Amino acid sequence: MLHRSGSNARLPSAVAIYYLLFAPRHLLFVMRISYFTECTVLITGASAGIGYEFARQLAPVVGTMVLVARRKDRLETLKSDLQSINPRLKLFSRPVDLRDNNEVQRFCDWLDQSDLTIDLLINNAGLGDHGPFVDSEWERVNSMLQVNVYALTYLTFRVLPGMRKAGRGAILNVSSIASLLPLPNSAVYAATKAYVTNFSEAIRAELRLSNISVTALCPGPVSTEFLSLATRGGDHQSHTAPDCFVVPVQEVVRQALEAVTKGRRKSDSWRYREFGDDDARLPPDVYQTACVQRTSEASTTWHSVGFGKLREDRNGLTPFDAYASFFVSSLIVGRPLGYA
Numbered sequence: 308m309l310h311r312s313g314s315n316a317r318l319p320s321a322v323a324i325y326y327l328l329f330a331p332r333h334l335l336f337v338m339r340i341s342y343f344t345e346c347t348v349l350i351t352g353a354s355a356g357i358g359y360e361f362a363r364q365l366a367p368v369v370g371t372m373v374l375v376a377r378r379k380d381r382l383e384t385l386k387s388d389l390q391s392i393n394p395r396l397k398l399f400s401r402p403v404d405l406r407d408n409n410e411v412q413r414f415c416d417w418l419d420q421s422d423l424t425i426d427l428l429i430n431n432a433g434l435g436d437h438g439p440f441v442d443s444e445w446e447r448v449n450s451m452l453q454v455n456v457y458a459l460t461y462l463t464f465r466v467l468p469g470m471r472k473a474g475r476g477a478i479l480n481v482s483s484i485a486s487l488l489p490l491p492n493s494a495v496y497a498a499t500k501a502y503v504t505n506f507s508e509a510i511r512a513e514l515r516l517s518n519i520s521v522t523a524l525c526p527g528p529v530s531t532e533f534l535s536l537a538t539r540g541g542d543h544q545s546h547t548a549p550d551c552f553v554v555p556v557q558e559v560v561r562q563a564l565e566a567v568t569k570g571r572r573k574s575d576s577w578r579y580r581e582f583g584d585d586d587a588r589l590p591p592d593v594y595q596t597a598c599v600q601r602t603s604e605a606s607t608t609w610h611s612v613g614f615g616k617l618r619e620d621r622n623g624l625t626p627f628d629a630y631a632s633f634f635v636s637s638l639i640v641g642r643p644l645g646y647a
Contacts, residue, residue: 345370352432354381405458455499
């Protein structure tokens with residue numbers, strides 16, 4: 308049940324060294340996932356994508372799971388899947404529209420009345436929208452703000468006192484690589500995710516003397532239905548990630564849970580390839596300025612953004628071209644943009 312402060316590492320030193328050096332990767336993950344044994348976990352956006360995978364990977368070991376999503380039929384399907392994985396798992400499924408503040412508050416009231424103490428809160432639910440801000444629909448923008456910012460903040464606000472009273476806990480907030488850069492054509496989405504990353508790091512600092520960890524998951528492109536839902540008018544060609552950047556959802560979740568077990572502040576699941584010009588040595592703020600400018604410019608030339616030549620695109624750099632700067636800046640300067 309979230310035994311913090313390294314108490315999960317109780318193997319004799321020689322045996323531990325043997326496993327670290329020679330154990331298959333899947334066995335090491337089994338050892339780490341046992342960290343969550345008999346925990347009570349709350350997952351938002353649990354019916355699909357990353358949230359579904361969190362539930363699936365945690366199901367074999369946790370004791371109680373509270374599943375939150377808008378679509379009741381998908382929640383019922385998920386419950387059936389999880390019960391087949393672990394028949395002893397105690398499940399609560401709550402259809403909640405996180406765009407509605409009143410529903411979020413009623414859910415939190417139910418949580419208090421249920422006497423469930425949440426050991427692990429996974430704020431996974433999120434909405435996206437791709438396209439120029441001036442052409443956006445306010446209903447979609449407002450929904451993004453409500454789910455990505457308000458619901459995440461309010462759930463954390465209501466769950467955190469119980470963790471503090473219990474003297475233990477972990478919070479995993481699903482952010483995005485988009486949180487690290489102002490992103491034209493995803494302006495509001497990137498801004499909401501910047502909030503999630505900064506909020507997570509701030510409360511992590513506030514809780515540094517407690518037994519509660521806070522981790523921000525900042526994945527790059529992931530193979531889920533998120534992209535199709537964030538797209539306007541069904542045209543996603545202009546912001547589809549190259550295959551070399553797409554990470555399987557199973558790997559994203561595995562790395563995120565590993566980050567929680569180790570008390571890390573951030574989990575990244577980035578995949579990249581070399582772009583050439585490896586002698587480039589620009590500081591992060593130069594990358595950021597160049598990428599933002601190039602993303603908003605129209606050009607038919609090969610762009611060089613300090614780290615190599617990217618593909619020709621009549622609409623300038625796409626958001627995923629900008630994402631490439633993160634991967635390469637991590638290699639060159641040792642850290643992604645915006646991080647100390």
